[in-house]
Amino acid sequence: MVQLDEKLESILAEVIKRNQGEPEFHQAVREVLESLGRVVAKRPDFADDALIERICEPERQIIFRVPWIDDKNQVRINRAFRVQFNSALGPYKGGIRFHPSVNVGIIKFLGFEQTFKNALTGMPIGGGKGGSDFDPKGKSDREIMRFCQSFMTELHRHIGEYTDVPAGDIGVGGREIGYMFGQYKRLTNRYEAGVLTGKALFYGGSRARTEATGYGNTYFVQSMLATKGTSFDGKKVVVSGSGNVAIYTLEKVRSFGGTVVAMSDSSGYIVDENGIDQELIQEIKEVRRARISEYLRIKGEGKGVYFVKAGDGTIWDVACDVAMPSATQNELTGKDARALVKNGVIAVGEGANMPSTPDAIRIFQEAGVMFAPGKAANAGGVATSALEMQQNASRDSWSFAQTEARLAAIMGSIHDNCAATAEEYGAPGDYVLGANIAGFVRVAEAMRALGVI
Ligand code: NDP
Numbered sequence: 196m197v198q199l200d201e202k203l204e205s206i207l208a209e210v211i212k213r214n215q216g217e218p219e220f221h222q223a224v225r226e227v228l229e230s231l232g233r234v235v236a237k238r239p240d241f242a243d244d245a246l247i248e249r250i251c252e253p254e255r256q257i258i259f260r261v262p263w264i265d266d267k268n269q270v271r272i273n274r275a276f277r278v279q280f281n282s283a284l285g286p287y288k289g290g291i292r293f294h295p296s297v298n299v300g301i302i303k304f305l306g307f308e309q310t311f312k313n314a315l316t317g318m319p320i321g322g323g324k325g326g327s328d329f330d331p332k333g334k335s336d337r338e339i340m341r342f343c344q345s346f347m348t349e350l351h352r353h354i355g356e357y358t359d360v361p362a363g364d365i366g367v368g369g370r371e372i373g374y375m376f377g378q379y380k381r382l383t384n385r386y387e388a389g390v391l392t393g394k395a396l397f398y399g400g401s402r403a404r405t406e407a408t409g410y411g412n413t414y415f416v417q418s419m420l421a422t423k424g425t426s427f428d429g430k431k432v433v434v435s436g437s438g439n440v441a442i443y444t445l446e447k448v449r450s451f452g453g454t455v456v457a458m459s460d461s462s463g464y465i466v467d468e469n470g471i472d473q474e475l476i477q478e479i480k481e482v483r484r485a486r487i488s489e490y491l492r493i494k495g496e497g498k499g500v501y502f503v504k505a506g507d508g509t510i511w512d513v514a515c516d517v518a519m520p521s522a523t524q525n526e527l528t529g530k531d532a533r534a535l536v537k538n539g540v541i542a543v544g545e546g547a548n549m550p551s552t553p554d555a556i557r558i559f560q561e562a563g564v565m566f567a568p569g570k571a572a573n574a575g576g577v578a579t580s581a582l583e584m585q586q587n588a589s590r591d592s593w594s595f596a597q598t599e600a601r602l603a604a605i606m607g608s609i610h611d612n613c614a615a616t617a618e619e620y621g622a623p624g625d626y627v628l629g630a631n632i633a634g635f636v637r638v639a640e641a642m643r644a645l646g647v648i
Contacts (some may be wrong), residue, residue, distance in 0.1 A: 196553065197229040202242060210251050217300025219524055222568045223307050223549060224251055230631035244647060250638060252505040253306060254287075255279040258299065259349045261327060265341045266335055275327035275346055279359055280306035283641035286357055287323030288313055288577060290319035290364030290393075293371070295330040295344075301524070302326055304403050305364075308422050308548055309577070311571040311634030315609050318581040323359055325350070331366045343374035350375075351382045352647040356389035356587075362580050363393040365523065368439060369405070373398075378385050389587040396592075401583035403598040404576075409443025409546060410599070411575015412567070414606035415449060416544035417566045419626070420517075422614070425541075429562035433515040435459045436522030437487055440546040440573065444519050457513040459522065468499030514538035521546030529554030536562045545569035556627060568642060571613050571630040578605045 199207060211226050228247075265271050265365075277297055279287040289309040292302070302324050308324025329342055354361060363372055372393045379390055387401035392637045396402065402412070413427070420426050430453045434441045437458045443454045454470040459562045460480075465471070465487050471641045472494070479489045491502040503510075511518065511531035518540050524547065532555035542565040545551060549569060551559070559566045579602050586592055593601075616636075617629030642648075 197232075199225075199228055200232050200235070201410045202235070203228045203231060203247070205410045206247055206251065209248070213252075214300065214303065217298075217303060219304040219549070220300045220307065222553065223304040226553065226627070227307075227311065227635065230338045230628045231635060233622075233628070234632055234635065237620070241636075244643075246639055246642060249642065250281065250310070251307070251637070253278050253280045253303060254282060256299065256303070257353055259330070261342065261345050261349065263338070263345045265338055273327050273329040273342070275329075275349070277325035277350060277353055277359070277361075278304045278305060278306040278323060279353075280322045280324070281310040281638060281642075282321035283638055283645055284314055285319035285321050285410065286355075287359040288320040288362070288377070288580065289322055289324040290362045291367045291371075291375075292324070292326035292364040293331050293366030294326070296330050297326040298330045304524070305548055308570050310638060311631065312574045313577055314610065314634040314637040315571055315630060316574050316578040316605060317637075318583065320360075320577065320581050323361075324364075325361055325365075329366075331371075336370075339371065340374045343371050344378040347375045347378035348382065351379050354379075354390055356387055356584070359581070360389065360584065361391055362577070363439070365438065367393075369393065369395050369400075388585050391427065392583040394583070399587055400599060401579060401581075401586055402593060402595040403602060404579045404583055405439065406438045406443040406446065406599075407579035407602055408573050408576030409445070409521070410447045411578065411602055411606045412440070412521070412546040412572045413444055413447035414575065414599045414603050415567050415572040415610050416517060416519070416542055418607055418610040419544070419567055420542055421550065423541075423565065426451065427517070430454070430516040431456050431514070432517045432519060433457045433510055433513050434519045434521055434546070435464070435510050435526060435550070436520075436547065437476055438522070440576075441474060441521040442473065442480065444521055445471060445476070448517075448519075449473070453517065456515065457510050458487065459510045461505060461522075463488060463502055463504040464513070465490045465502050466500065466513055467494070483567055511535050516541050518543045519546050520550035521594045522550065523547055523550045523553050527551045527555050529558055531555060532558040533607075535559075536564060537645070540564055543567065544572045546573050548573065560625065560627075565624070566626060568627045568630050570634065571609050571626060574609055575602050575606055578602060
């Protein structure tokens with residue numbers, strides 16, 4: 196753990212005191228504050244007017260009840276959240292997560308990370324995040340629809356294309372965005388396409404949005420590998436998760452000549468030494484919405500394919516050159532990092548938000564492993580959401596190639612900005628420091644220009 200200076204330590208102590216029982220939020224704030232010591236030393240004015248304290252306090256936090264009726268005609272209740280973290284750079288922007296683990300601290304950590312991530316894209320978007328402890332697993336399509344409609348019945352009064360623009364995250368994909376958009380349109384009597392991103396193409400979505408987070412992380416890691424004169428070509432890659440981010444990471448890694456040998460879900464992981472079959476994963480995950488062990492059942496035992504149950508080992512035991520954690524927060528621990536380092540990993544790109552614990556990050560950095568933090572490496576999703584907003588505002592629809600070219604350019608510039616900032620602040624190659632400082636400076640400059648608000 197980096198020692199914080201007295202001022203930053205007291206800011207962290209206050210954050211912990213004011214947000215008790217929210218360890219993920221404390222972790223995210225600490226990581227940023229650890230990078231800010233060098234900024235405050237160089238630019239003490241950034242510590243004036245409680246600027247750092249204000250950045251750590253969400254502008255608005257909304258907690259609401261979501262009642263809905265299940266298929267057995269029983270009334271069910273969930274709790275939902277929208278944390279509108281920072282709007283200095285533009286309307287709040289960030290996804291909605293449906294997962295039983297969701298609580299206000301998790302949404303707050305995600306909103307805080309999102310603020311810096313969105314700043315790094317260079318686009319006019321603030322940071323926010325939302326979600327519910329609703330568990331979509333095992334729910335029928337009608338139950339999902341009724342839940343989304345009830346969720347939006349409350350949320351609609353807090354969002355809008357100039358106010359707050361939600362998108363998807365864990366448990367929220369194209370289907371859920373469709374149901375939410377339908378309910379928003381019905382309640383407001385407005386076809387306000389720019390109020391949500393991640394929409395299907397035929398009602399205002401953007402090409403390449405579905406692929407953007409996974410593709411973006413792969414572009415970022417490719418730029419990072421290039422700084423050491425290497426590339427994905429011929430590399431073995433492990434991608435955790437098997438949702439939206441993981442699937443399109445697999446697709447892009449393959450197109451760059453790498454082989455993804457393992458993927459997971461919360462029930463365990465599969466290894467396919469010949470390379471994971473993308474079509475089969477998509478059939479299992481997107482069509483059947485089934486467990487990942489189905490992969491082994493369909494492919495059959497042997498032939499380099501096997502399944503390991505959660506609890507009997509972790510996906511990070513699988514040897515690889517590049518690791519791309521793309522499931523959830525704190526899924527890669529210090530122990531996992533040691534196993535990866537021992538097996539010769541050379542680069543890590545975080546597709547998920549905060550998937551590596553602070554210990555794991557330290558172990559990678561001390562071992563000289565190139566490490567791309569999520570707030571930079573997975574920014575391609577939100578950047579393409581901002582491109583979706585641009586298309587909605589101009590009632591335009593760009594080609595896949597045009598949108599992907601914009602995404603690739605944005606990821607290249609985020610990479611270069613993080614690398615240059617790390618260098619400027621005396622820590623070349625430290626992308627964590629580079630991302631935190633570059634994101635912070637852009638948000639802080641904007642906040643200062645807007646006065647004490
Ligand atoms: P999905 O819901 O599509 O997929 C999530 C995947 O992660 C599933 O395979 C899921 O397995 C697994 N997973 C989730 N929680 C856990 C857990 N507690 N333990 C083990 N596995 C788990 O989500 P996304 O792919 O959209 O999101 C993945 C990550 O990427 C998240 O951290 C998200 O915040 C981040 N992200 C997503 C963006 C996007 O554009 N979608 C943008 C930027 C970041 P199971 O089905 O068994 O739960």
